[in-house]
Structure formats: C-alpha cells, structure tokens
Amino acid sequence: MSFQNTLAYAQSQDQADPLRSFRDQYHIPQHNGKDTVYLCGNSLGLQPKSARAALENEMVKWAELGVEGHFTGDNPWFTYHAALAPATARLVGAKPEEVVVMNQLTVNLHLMLVSFYRPQGKRYKILTEAGAFPSDQYALESQVKFHGFQPDDAIIEVAPRAGEHTLRTEDIVNTIQQHGEELALVMMGGVNYYTGQVFDMAAITQAAHGVGALCGFDLAHAAGNVTMQLHDWDVDFAVWCTYKYLNSGPGGTSGVFIHERHAHNPEIPRFAGWWGHDQNVRFQMKKGFTPMPGADGWQLSNGQILPMAVHKASLELFDEAGIENLWAKSERLTGYLEFLIKELNQPKEALEVITPAEPSARGCQLSLLVHQNGRQLFETLMANGFILDWREPNVIRVAPTPMYNTFEDVHRFGQFLAAHFNK
Numbered sequence: 001m002s003f004q005n006t007l008a009y010a011q012s013q014d015q016a017d018p019l020r021s022f023r024d025q026y027h028i029p030q031h032n033g034k035d036t037v038y039l040c041g042n043s044l045g046l047q048p049k050s051a052r053a054a055l056e057n058e059m060v061k062w063a064e065l066g067v068e069g070h071f072t073g074d075n076p077w078f079t080y081h082a083a084l085a086p087a088t089a090r091l092v093g094a095k096p097e098e099v100v101v102m103n104q105l106t107v108n109l110h111l112m113l114v115s116f117y118r119p120q121g122k123r124y125k126i127l128t129e130a131g132a133f134p135s136d137q138y139a140l141e142s143q144v145k146f147h148g149f150q151p152d153d154a155i156i157e158v159a160p161r162a163g164e165h166t167l168r169t170e171d172i173v174n175t176i177q178q179h180g181e182e183l184a185l186v187m188m189g190g191v192n193y194y195t196g197q198v199f200d201m202a203a204i205t206q207a208a209h210g211v212g213a214l215c216g217f218d219l220a221h222a223a224g225n226v227t228m229q230l231h232d233w234d235v236d237f238a239v240w241c242t243y244k245y246l247n248s249g250p251g252g253t254s255g256v257f258i259h260e261r262h263a264h265n266p267e268i269p270r271f272a273g274w275w276g277h278d279q280n281v282r283f284q285m286k287k288g289f290t291p292m293p294g295a296d297g298w299q300l301s302n303g304q305i306l307p308m309a310v311h312k313a314s315l316e317l318f319d320e321a322g323i324e325n326l327w328a329k330s331e332r333l334t335g336y337l338e339f340l341i342k343e344l345n346q347p348k349e350a351l352e353v354i355t356p357a358e359p360s361a362r363g364c365q366l367s368l369l370v371h372q373n374g375r376q377l378f379e380t381l382m383a384n385g386f387i388l389d390w391r392e393p394n395v396i397r398v399a400p401t402p403m404y405n406t407f408e409d410v411h412r413f414g415q416f417l418a419a420h421f422n423k
C-alpha cells in the first residue's frame with residue numbers, strides 16, 4: 001500500500017471511500033464545537049442516529065400496548081431475539097440458528113463454560129492466552145475452582161516469547177499438542193484487547209479438536225471488527241459484547257454462537273430458564289425442560305427489548321455497509337495509521353507499535369507502547385479532542401473504525417503525534 005502524509009491525500013481518500021456516508025449515521029462527540037477525533041470504538045462505539053428512534057419505537061409500543069407488545073406489532077417482544085439472528089449470523093459467519101442475542105458478555109461466557117467446560121478424569125485443563133481480558137481470566141479461574149481444581153494447575157497460559165509482544169500461532173498449537181490429553185477446552189480471545197492481535201481461530205480450533213478438546217472464543221474485540229467464519233472454522237462456541245465495535249450502547253446486550261452440532265443437541269448440559277424452553281409450549285408452565293432447537297435453547301430470561309432495539313438499529317447499518325466492505329476499508333485505514341506512525345521515525349525505545357504488522361493478524365486497532373511519559377501524552381491527546389484509551393502499564397490503543405472514522409481523522413492524529421515527538 002502506498003500512502004502520502006498530507007491532508008490533501010487523506011481527504012482524497014475520504015472522497016473515494018464508498019462507505020463515507022456512514023459517518024453521517026452516527027453522533028460524533030464534540031470538543032470545542034468541533035468533531036472529536038474518536039478513535040475509541042474498541043471500547044465504546046458511537047451511537048447510531050437511528051438508535052434513538054428504535055428505542056423510542058419500543059417505548060411507544062410499551063406505552064400504548066402494555067403487555068400486548070409481547071405479541072403484537074412488527075417485532076413482537078416474544079420473538080424479538082429471532083429478528084436479530086440473521087444479521088448477527090452474517091457478521092460472524094454462522095447459520096442463524098447458531099446465534100442468539102441475550103444477556104451480557106461475561107454472563108454468556110459462564111453459560112458457555114457450563115456447557116462446554118466439562119472436565120473428565122485427567123482431561124480437565126483449559127488453555128488460554130496470557131494477559132487475557134481480566135473478566136475472562138476471572139471467569140476461567142472461578143469455573144475451574146467450581147469444578148474443584150486449582151487455577152495454577154488447571155489453567156495453561158500461552159505467553160509471547162521473550163522480547164516479543166504477541167503470540168505465535170505455532171506456539172499456541174504446540175502448547176495445545178503438548179498438553180493434549182489433559183486439555184478439556186481451549187478458550188481465548190479472538191482478538192487480544194491489549195495488543196490488538198487477531199488470533200488464527202481456524203488453526204487454533206483445528207489444533208484443539210486434534211487433541212480431543214473443545215474450542216471457544218471471546219470475540220469482544222473481533223465482532224464488527226474482523227471478518228469471521230465461525231461455522232466453517234468449526235468453532236464450538238463464541239461470545240461477544242455489542243457495545244464496542246458493534247455500537248449498541250453502554251452495557252448493551254451480547255451475542256452467542258454455538259456450533260450447530262451442539263446447538264441442536266438437547267442432551268448438552270446447560271443452565272436452563274424458561275426462555276430457552278420450547279416456545280410452542282412455554283406458556284403451559286409445565287415441569288420438565290425441553291430446549292428450543294439452536295442457540296435459542298440457551299436463553300434464560302425474556303429478552304431485554306430496549307438494549308436489543310438499539311442493537312437491531314446498529315446491525316442494520318452493518319448489513320447495509322457489509323462487513324467485507326468494512327474490512328477492506330479497515331485494512332487501508334489502519335495501514336494509513338501505521339504509515340503515519342512510521343513517518344515519525346521514532347526509535348523503538350520511545351514508541352513502538354506492538355500490534356502485528358500483517359493485515360491478517362490485526363483489525364482496526366493499533367496499540368502504541370509509549371515508553372516515556374505515555375500517560376502524559378495520552379492525557380494531552382484527550383485534552384485536545386482525540387478520544388483514545390489507555391491501558392496500564394504503558395499502552396495507548398488507537399482504533400480507527402471503518403464505519404465512522406476517516407482518513408482525515410487518522411491524519412490529524414498523525415500530525416498531533418508528529419508535533420509531540422519532533423518538537
């Protein structure tokens with residue numbers, strides 16, 4: 001890819017961007033009366049302008065129909081989750097019956113671990129990435145303890161090699177093979193939250209299955225960011241949140257994928273609730289749980305319509321833009337960010353990009369390791385209308401999302417860094 005470090009070039013790229021109109025579909029936070037350079041969609045995505053009307057629609061329905069809203073209107077609440085399944089499936093490369101939107105991420109991770117972490121004999125260990133998002137670490141730790149094991153023994157972490165920041169697929173695969181018969185489950189991020197590294201989910205799944213273990217992913221940083229083929233990759237289960245790249249609001253609902261070979265198996269142990277019970281007989285209120293076929297059979301409670309309405313509005317924009325098109329833009333936009341950082345000519349001791357350089361191993365986030373006064377640089381950026389995030393001990397995460405960020409955003413960020421480092 002060839003790029004130029006000029007505002008005119010950045011603007012010409014925006015002009016030529018077939019997805020440029022999507023920015024207007026989002027509210028851009030303001031700073032001194034101007035659009036911020038919002039590079040934080042990896043933490044909380046921006047609000048689609050259509051979200052308010054979608055929410056209002058359900059509020060009106062509730063006001064006007066009360067309980068009747070469960071069964072009337074365009075999207076009756078009773079089956080609201082089903083209206084989200086096709087777009088959700090397209091986003092992660094699944095069949096509609098393999099996905100369901102419900103609860104929140106860590107809750108869903110626990111539900112999946114109940115079903116898919118079932119230690120037996122000496123096969124009781126979980127392999128994960130070192131430095132996984134803390135909620136995932138706590139979930140795994142508490143699950144192995146719940147089954148009577150010690151986390152130090154039952155959780156195997158794969159770490160980067162000395163002097164490296166990211167994991168090598170061969171190291172993940174070798175560790176899986178090395179622990180072979182002890183492994184019950186491989187469960188890791190699809191994209192590491194700290195480094196932005198995209199893991200080779202297909203290869204990891206294959207390696208896990210090769211030793212007789214199951215394999216699941218937390219896609220919090222992958223969903224809406226990278227293209228995936230969960231069904232074809234044969235992943236057993238996955239979970240993700242919808243408030244990061246999926247722009248569905250703080251604390252928003254969450255998505256779940258369960259491969260059809262499990263999803264259609266009523267024998268899979270699970271924690272059950274009435275919303276996972278066969279909907280044709282749900283209101284007979286009888287004893288004896290019969291799961292709905294597909295991922296729907298893991299639902300516990302009746303759907304959270306308000307966050308789901310926001311999510312539905314957001315998914316419509318993803319469908320309109322197309323995740324493949326977003327991905328194509330993302331590669332260039334992130335490539336441009338990388339180019340501008342290289343132009344700074346900083347020694348590794350001052351500024352280092354720890355996200356992999358290969359486009360297939362990263363999404364739209366670059367993690368900048370700032371060795372000196374990183375926190376101060378981060379705060380200066382924030383005070384000047386650049387919204388990013390800081391992760392201890394010394395990383396600034398920068399995420400130009402293809403949905404609403406522009407080449408000009410990235411250029412402005414590059415200019416700011418240039419002024420900072422070359423003063």
Ligand SMILES: *Cc1c(COP(=O)(O)O)cnc(C)c1O
Pocket residue numbers: 104105106107133135136189193218220221241
């Ligand atoms: C953001 C994130 C979470 C947050 O969990 P919630 O249950 O949504 O609060 C968990 N895991 C990963 C990998 C994340 O990136």
